Amino acid sequence: MIRGAQSIAFECPAYLVSSASVAGTKEGEGPLGRMFDLVAKEDLFGENTWEEAESAMQKEACQLALRKAHLKPEEIRYLYGGDLLRQGVATSRGVEALKIPMFGLYGACSTSGEALALAGMSVAAGYGDYMLAVTSSHFASAEKEFRFPLGYASQRPLSAHWTVTGSGAFVVGKRKSPVWITGITIGKIVDYGLRDSQNMGACMAPAACDTILQNLKDFERTTEDYDRIITGDLGYVGQSILFDLMRGKGVDIKSRHMDCGMTIFDQNLQDTHAGGSGCGCAAVTLSSYILPKLANGEWKRVLFVPTGALMSTVSYNEGASVPGIAHGIVLEHCKGGLE
Amino acid sequence: MIRGAQSIAFECPAYLVSSASVAGTKEGEGPLGRMFDLVAKEDLFGENTWEEAESAMQKEACQLALRKAHLKPEEIRYLYGGDLLRQGVATSRGVEALKIPMFGLYGACSTSGEALALAGMSVAAGYGDYMLAVTSSHFASAEKEFRFPLGYASQRPLSAHWTVTGSGAFVVGKRKSPVWITGITIGKIVDYGLRDSQNMGACMAPAACDTILQNLKDFERTTEDYDRIITGDLGYVGQSILFDLMRGKGVDIKSRHMDCGMTIFDQNLQDTHAGGSGCGCAAVTLSSYILPKLANGEWKRVLFVPTGALMSTVSYNEGASVPGIAHGIVLEHCKGGLE
Numbered sequence: 001m002i003r004g005a006q007s008i009a010f011e012c013p014a015y016l017v018s019s020a021s022v023a024g025t026k027e028g029e030g031p032l033g034r035m036f037d038l039v040a041k042e043d044l045f046g047e048n049t050w051e052e053a054e055s056a057m058q059k060e061a062c063q064l065a066l067r068k069a070h071l072k073p074e075e076i077r078y079l080y081g082g083d084l085l086r087q088g089v090a091t092s093r094g095v096e097a098l099k100i101p102m103f104g105l106y107g108a109c110s111t112s113g114e115a116l117a118l119a120g121m122s123v124a125a126g127y128g129d130y131m132l133a134v135t136s137s138h139f140a141s142a143e144k145e146f147r148f149p150l151g152y153a154s155q156r157p158l159s160a161h162w163t164v165t166g167s168g169a170f171v172v173g174k175r176k177s178p179v180w181i182t183g184i185t186i187g188k189i190v191d192y193g194l195r196d197s198q199n200m201g202a203c204m205a206p207a208a209c210d211t212i213l214q215n216l217k218d219f220e221r222t223t224e225d226y227d228r229i230i231t232g233d234l235g236y237v238g239q240s241i242l243f244d245l246m247r248g249k250g251v252d253i254k255s256r257h258m259d260c261g262m263t264i265f266d267q268n269l270q271d272t273h274a275g276g277s278g279c280g281c282a283a284v285t286l287s288s289y290i291l292p293k294l295a296n297g298e299w300k301r302v303l304f305v306p307t308g309a310l311m312s313t314v315s316y317n318e319g320a321s322v323p324g325i326a327h328g329i330v331l332e333h334c335k336g337g338l339e
Numbered sequence: 340m341i342r343g344a345q346s347i348a349f350e351c352p353a354y355l356v357s358s359a360s361v362a363g364t365k366e367g368e369g370p371l372g373r374m375f376d377l378v379a380k381e382d383l384f385g386e387n388t389w390e391e392a393e394s395a396m397q398k399e400a401c402q403l404a405l406r407k408a409h410l411k412p413e414e415i416r417y418l419y420g421g422d423l424l425r426q427g428v429a430t431s432r433g434v435e436a437l438k439i440p441m442f443g444l445y446g447a448c449s450t451s452g453e454a455l456a457l458a459g460m461s462v463a464a465g466y467g468d469y470m471l472a473v474t475s476s477h478f479a480s481a482e483k484e485f486r487f488p489l490g491y492a493s494q495r496p497l498s499a500h501w502t503v504t505g506s507g508a509f510v511v512g513k514r515k516s517p518v519w520i521t522g523i524t525i526g527k528i529v530d531y532g533l534r535d536s537q538n539m540g541a542c543m544a545p546a547a548c549d550t551i552l553q554n555l556k557d558f559e560r561t562t563e564d565y566d567r568i569i570t571g572d573l574g575y576v577g578q579s580i581l582f583d584l585m586r587g588k589g590v591d592i593k594s595r596h597m598d599c600g601m602t603i604f605d606q607n608l609q610d611t612h613a614g615g616s617g618c619g620c621a622a623v624t625l626s627s628y629i630l631p632k633l634a635n636g637e638w639k640r641v642l643f644v645p646t647g648a649l650m651s652t653v654s655y656n657e658g659a660s661v662p663g664i665a666h667g668i669v670l671e672h673c674k675g676g677l678e
Contacts, residue, residue, distance in 0.1 A: 008466055052659075087445060087650065089659070092662060103453055117442075125465075126340055126464075127340070144653075189441060314483075
């Protein structure tokens with residue numbers, strides 16, 4: 001069951017029973033727009049504040065995922081959730097009404113990986129039939145939290161990311177389904193000493209490299225064993241650094257790499273700089289784009305690696321570096337999963 | 340293994356192999372002062388900022404707990420940790436150097452319960468021989484995060500808590516020890532609509548009540564089955580509300596109740612208002628005061644219920660309510676645990 005230094009191979013399968021994606025207006029205009037379950041008409045989602053909007057989005061994603069799985073909230077044993085806001089308020093306000101026992105998480109933009117890992121671990125251990133994993137981010141609440149309120153109209157450097165307005169929810173459980181989680185690789189904090197919070201791709205790339213290499217080592221696999229190795233939100237800057245770092249270790253992932261942050265927006269048409277980011281970026285891309293390809297067997301096995309930059313406004317104002325973390329989730333097509 | 344709606348009874352035991360407590364100067368002058376493993380000479384712990392001080396404290400607690408268990412960081416499979424600061428920076432900066440694969444958590448002051456629950460679940464499931472659970476809080480970093488910088492010398496109402504400067508770390512593992520975790524009850528978010536962030540005891544008491552009642556129901560126990568029912572940081576205000584709420588449900592816990600926030604400071608001598616609070620409060624009280632009593636058999640079984648108030652400065656400035664959450668950890672004396 002334990003594999004190598006950081007990984008677990010699940011003996012009892014943890015299926016991805018259902019998933020849902022809720023996205024903002026800009027995301028709806030992007031390449032994945034038609035694949036999302038729900039696209040906002042306006043980014044406040046009918047609420048008064050950006051934070052409430054994010055909570056509304058997260059609640060909607062949970063309810064949609066539950067509905068698709070034909071489950072009531074009380075049939076979910078535990079909920080694992082998180083977001084980017086201080087003290088995770090988007091999640092606690094978002095999931096409160098569901099009344100599911102919950103674990104609050106924080107792993108920056110790697111949180112969707114953390115939530116899926118813990119949900120998978122819980123199902124595989126027999127701690128319940130169904131778990132719910134949910135994450136979210138909102139462009140406007142994130143700009144306010146980490147940069148400046150939108151009203152200031154601050155300029156952003158080209159290495160900066162565009163936080164995705166979106167929430168992805170996943171029911172992980174024992175019930176057979178075409179996609180399952182077969183293993184996980186939990187990441188360490190990796191710190192190359194970078195201090196530029198406007199260049200998160202560079203801050204996170206070393207962590208992504210570390211987790212991918214560890215996954216290959218722990219499971220005794222090569223990159224060829226994965227149809228895709230999918231990072232969360234390294235973006236254009238982070239991707240090139242990841243390629244360089246991996247090449248330095250003798251591993252070339254160019255042909256199999258995909259980055260959710262580069263997939264969700266059209267860089268030329270949407271002016272999103274280094275690419276999309278945020279807890280919602282990898283989550284909605286997984287739900288809308290990756291899982292369908294795994295479900296129909298186009299991809300047999302992918303390594304999903306959401307990446308996070310562990311910083312706060314206080315830490316970078318104090319001159320601290322921005323370390324990264326990345327968790328690896330092995331997702332596989334399950335033959336006969338629809339029985 | 341699954342018990343009732345929210346609980347798990349561990350079939351494979353998860354032992355509390357070792358623990359460590361590091362505390363600030365004021366805590367060192369309090370009733371538990373002599374019981375802490377390490378008391379600061381000054382609350383900056385040799386660092387330049389309060390945030391770095393909190394990280395230094397957390398790192399020290401982890402290293403002490405590891406040393407007591409005669410373990411190296413690389414022998415710990417996963418680390419579960421959190422704190423009160425935005426984006427959990429005290430934890431990510433504190434544990435970074437240990438290079439242990441990590442899960443970042445946020446459950447406000449209930450985080451020590453969340454971390455112990457997940458560490459126990461992981462050990463009981465066979466996901467590794469040893470896990471590390473760590474939480475911290477620091478009076479000065481918390482005042483800055485949630486209220487005002489200390490330099491402002493703001494007055495605080497009597498219902499306000501005094502955030503504990505302290506960090507507690509726990510090695511949870513398979514190796515026999517005199518105390519084990521035999522079960523957990525994961526809490527739901529409970530919201531009575533209170534909006535006063537300076538009265539967290541009142542905000543958290545309903546969640547504590549909910550989790551304690553659920554624990555008794557799920558494990559088919561009465562209060563008499565516990566030597567103590569120990570809440571994290573309800574304080575004087577929260578305790579009286581908890582007693583009222585429990586009495587309303589026909590359960591009297593007065594004779595068995597203890598609150599870490601009321602235990603750690605001397606209310607008369609130390610001017611700490613409603614009592615201690617923070618992620619470190621329950622953790623250092625558990626390590627220094629509760630575990631020794633369980634280890635020597637004075638207490639056979641206690642229910643440890645850290646309580647958290649799920650809010651941020653943004654959420655309460657926007658007028659949102661302050662919901663609570665509480666997780667229950669069943670800790671028992673293990674006969675022959677020193678074999």
